[in-house]
Amino acid sequence: MSHTASGDSLRVEGVTLRYSRATHPALEDVSIGLDRGSLCALVGPNGAGKSTLMKVIMGVERPQRGSVSFDGHDSARARRLGLVGYVPQRDVSDEGFPLSVEDVVMLGRYGRIGPLRGPSRADHAAVDEAIERVGLQDLRHRPIASLSGGQTKRMYVARALAQQARFMLMDEPFAGVDKSSEATLASLMRELSGEGITLLVAVHDLHMVAEEFDQVILLRRSVVFQGPAHEALRPEMLARAFSVDDHRARELVA
Amino acid sequence: MLDLLSFAFMQRAIVTGLATALVCGVISCYVIHVGWSLMGDAISHAVLPGVVVSYMLGLPYAVGAVVAALLAVALIGVVRRSGQIRADTSMGIVFTTLFSLGTVLISKVPSQVSLSHILFGNLLGVGVPDMHQVIVLASVVLAVLLMLKRDLVLFAFDPMHAQALGKSPQLLSGVLLGALAVTVVVSLQAVGIILSVAMLVTPGATARMLTDSFWKMLWLSPLVAAIATVLGIWASYVLDASSGGMIGVVLGLLFALACVFGPHGLIVELRHRGSLV
Numbered sequence: 001m002s003h004t005a006s007g008d009s010l011r012v013e014g015v016t017l018r019y020s021r022a023t024h025p026a027l028e029d030v031s032i033g034l035d036r037g038s039l040c041a042l043v044g045p046n047g048a049g050k051s052t053l054m055k056v057i058m059g060v061e062r063p064q065r066g067s068v069s070f071d072g073h074d075s076a077r078a079r080r081l082g083l084v085g086y087v088p089q090r091d092v093s094d095e096g097f098p099l100s101v102e103d104v105v106m107l108g109r110y111g112r113i114g115p116l117r118g119p120s121r122a123d124h125a126a127v128d129e130a131i132e133r134v135g136l137q138d139l140r141h142r143p144i145a146s147l148s149g150g151q152t153k154r155m156y157v158a159r160a161l162a163q164q165a166r167f168m169l170m171d172e173p174f175a176g177v178d179k180s181s182e183a184t185l186a187s188l189m190r191e192l193s194g195e196g197i198t199l200l201v202a203v204h205d206l207h208m209v210a211e212e213f214d215q216v217i218l219l220r221r222s223v224v225f226q227g228p229a230h231e232a233l234r235p236e237m238l239a240r241a242f243s244v245d246d247h248r249a250r251e252l253v254a
Numbered sequence: 255m256l257d258l259l260s261f262a263f264m265q266r267a268i269v270t271g272l273a274t275a276l277v278c279g280v281i282s283c284y285v286i287h288v289g290w291s292l293m294g295d296a297i298s299h300a301v302l303p304g305v306v307v308s309y310m311l312g313l314p315y316a317v318g319a320v321v322a323a324l325l326a327v328a329l330i331g332v333v334r335r336s337g338q339i340r341a342d343t344s345m346g347i348v349f350t351t352l353f354s355l356g357t358v359l360i361s362k363v364p365s366q367v368s369l370s371h372i373l374f375g376n377l378l379g380v381g382v383p384d385m386h387q388v389i390v391l392a393s394v395v396l397a398v399l400l401m402l403k404r405d406l407v408l409f410a411f412d413p414m415h416a417q418a419l420g421k422s423p424q425l426l427s428g429v430l431l432g433a434l435a436v437t438v439v440v441s442l443q444a445v446g447i448i449l450s451v452a453m454l455v456t457p458g459a460t461a462r463m464l465t466d467s468f469w470k471m472l473w474l475s476p477l478v479a480a481i482a483t484v485l486g487i488w489a490s491y492v493l494d495a496s497s498g499g500m501i502g503v504v505l506g507l508l509f510a511l512a513c514v515f516g517p518h519g520l521i522v523e524l525r526h527r528g529s530l531v
Contacts, residue, residue: 058417060414068517076420077420079417079418081420088412097411098468100467107407115402118402
């Protein structure tokens with residue numbers, strides 16, 4: 001099934017990153033491996049290095065040691081091939097950028113459109129398909145400022161789909177999203193995982209982790225645990241990741 | 255109005271003004287969304303010593319101006335990275351220092367440079383060599399902006415996504431800054447150092463009031479700038495008033511009109527409220 005000898009499709013190996021003025025490294029010897037089609041939550045307390053790890057995987061931050069690969073390609077090549085989709089946390093609605101839903105989804109095609117020509121028929125077809133896939137066809141001409149939190153997240157998923165990304169990095173997709181959109185989004189993520197897209201999702205809400213994810217990475221500067229969700233959410237495991245006592249850890253998932 | 259076009263000085267003013275309007279109008283769409291208005295203002299002030307030195311050495315004014323503009327951009331970056339200083343503070347330090355240096359140079363060096371022309375522009379007195387410099391620089395910047403329009407939208411809208419597609423947000427930011435620096439130099443003849451930011455900000459903001467599509471903004475904004483420039487030149491001739499000042503005033507009026515009558519404007523808003531009552 002997998003292209004790589006190791007069987008892992010997203011690999012992070014021995015990543016250590018220390019910011020220039022920091023006393024401790026933000027990430028220390030972090031290694032993770034995700035199989036193709038994994039639906040994996042990235043969980044940890046604030047300041048545990050979740051967003052730093054996301055930035056390393058995206059190639060924004062360069063670690064002092066270690067490497068990242070996607071399907072055996074190094075990070076830069078994988079990104080140029082359009083394999084890496086990104087679903088940001090930020091809410092663009094108040095920034096007033098004048099783009100429609102369709103425009104934003106088309107941004108996913110920009111790696112393929114040369115400087116001297118416009119979007120091709122294939123580009124438009126990919127955009128149409130992606131928009132339908134996430135159920136935003138009725139809103140496709142709307143300015144993005146008019147979207148709800150959940151619709152915005154679905155739009156970004158569509159952008160990654162139009163890009164034909166095989167990996168999706170999602171930063172707190174359930175933040176600022178109402179209950180029904182949460183369910184829509186979660187089932188969409190499950191479908192994509194079923195199609196072999198590998199999803200790594202930073203998640204705050206441990207109830208969502210328990211309900212919607214197969215795999216969990218507990219991060220606290222280093223990887224505390226990587227494995228099935230039900231094991232990761234055991235109180236003694238959470239106690240280690242969040243440095244709280246067992247009692248408080250039980251409350252986190254209660 | 256049309257018979258004015260038979261004057262050579264008027265033709266030069268219109269051609270120079272329109273070249274300026276096109277490039278300022280296009281970059282304006284990016285500047286207002288990336289939030290670089292203050293940056294544009296800083297670069298324009300920092301250009302002064304470069305212009306004076308150019309005149310002293312007998313070089314085309316644009317050479318010194320472009321060098322000073324790029325130097326200012328680099329210095330602002332260095333000052334910001336070197337310490338615990340906010341971006342707006344480092345801009346403030348760099349542009350006031352360079353602008354001061356320029357005023358000192360003008361006061362000490364005997365030259366034909368008219369400070370008021372550098373500060374407020376002098377379209378009706380623009381010479382052939384200056385017009386040529388504006389046309390060349392404006393064409394280069396326009397070509398770069400149009401070639402890279404999609405990458406620049408990626409960068410302006412979501413730098414992380416640009417990164418995800420294997421582009422370099424740092425590089426795109428550098429290209430846009432460089433284009434901004436040269437655009438500022440282009441705008442000197444038309445509106446001068448002080449009013450440069452009017453050309454960099456108001457056309458884009460006016461276009462934004464008229465549409466929710468960035469792609470429509472990209473032609474509406476230069477159109478707004480062009481209308482303001484032509485009307486400004488005409489009014490300046492008829493009223494015998496400062497051309498740069500007139501262009502700035504017309505730009506402001508067009509923005510006000512867009513705010514009142516545009517699709518997001520006051521009138522639509524009031525009607526909408528009325529219909530809800």
